[in-house]
Amino acid sequence: xxxxxxxxxxxxxxxxxxxxxxxxxxxxxxxxxxxxxxxxxxxxxxxxxxxxxxxxxxxxxxxxxxxxxxxxxxxxxxxxxxxxxxxxxxxxxxxxxxxxxxxxxxxxxxxxxxxxxxxxxxxxxxxxxxxxxxxxxxxxxxxxxxxxxxxxxxxxxxxxxxxxxxxxxxxxxxxxxxxxxxxxxxxxxxxxxxxxxxxxxxxxxxxxxxxxxxxxxxx
Ligand SMILES: [Fe+2]
Numbered sequence: 001x002x003x004x005x006x007x008x009x010x011x012x013x014x015x016x017x018x019x020x021x022x023x024x025x026x027x028x029x030x031x032x033x034x035x036x037x038x039x040x041x042x043x044x045x046x047x048x049x050x051x052x053x054x055x056x057x058x059x060x061x062x063x064x065x066x067x068x069x070x071x072x073x074x075x076x077x078x079x080x081x082x083x084x085x086x087x088x089x090x091x092x093x094x095x096x097x098x099x100x101x102x103x104x105x106x107x108x109x110x111x112x113x114x115x116x117x118x119x120x121x122x123x124x125x126x127x128x129x130x131x132x133x134x135x136x137x138x139x140x141x142x143x144x145x146x147x148x149x150x151x152x153x154x155x156x157x158x159x160x161x162x163x164x165x166x167x168x169x170x171x172x173x174x175x176x177x178x179x180x181x182x183x184x185x186x187x188x189x190x191x192x193x194x195x196x197x198x199x200x201x202x203x204x205x206x207x208x209x210x211x212x213x214x215x216x217x218x219x
Contacts, residue, residue: 001110001202002030004213005148006195007037007064007176011044015051017191017217018058025213026059029197033105033112036195037150037176038085039065046071049078052085061103062086064116066152066177067124069097088118088152090132100136102143110202112148113140115170117162119153119177129153130165137169145205148198149173171200171207181214190216 041051079097089099147170159175199209
């Protein structure tokens with residue numbers, strides 16, 4: 001199967017760019033499942049229920065978040081009712097919401113596990129993402145061969161570390177939070193939709209290919 005990860009969707013320009021561009025990208029690339037980090041989809045900081053719904057309408061299957069997830073309080077009751085909007089699993093125990101989910105792709109019957117983790121380097125306190133990630137992946141593998149991780153973190157090294165830690169156990173580990181890909185481009189002017197497309201063997205859950213998505217969209 002082919003899946004797409006996008007991050008981070010920032011404010012109205014980000015939501016509009018996805019509404020305009022995502023259906024085209026999905027058709028062009030035969031994408032069956034879309035994960036987007038939406039923690040800053042509302043006003044550039046936080047996410048509210050309406051913005052989450054907008055992302056789903058654009059084609060996103062699962063929305064992941066991070067350190068700004070609680071910026072809009074409206075998201076707390078909404079998060080208790082949905083299993084498509086995640087918050088980092090390694091937040092303090094008993095905070096609202098889910099840290100992982102298993103969803104069926106819209107255009108096929110493949111089940112995809114999505115895990116949301118947050119880093120600790122140059123970030124507010126959280127439980128160990130490696131310990132939480134290892135336990136969650138063990139559980140997720142009982143439900144799905146295809147597993148994608150959003151490692152929401154500041155330091156490239158910590159994201160790469162998680163990639164190596166989960167290598168062979170999950171289909172892909174993506175890094176979010178920095179708003180630009182590690183090419184460190186400065187986001188000015190035209191909106192840039194950024195992410196990655198992964199081809200996954202449905203039987204084994206192993207990734208066979210990954211490509212960068214980086215498209216300028218006029219909105
Ligand atoms: Fe963040």
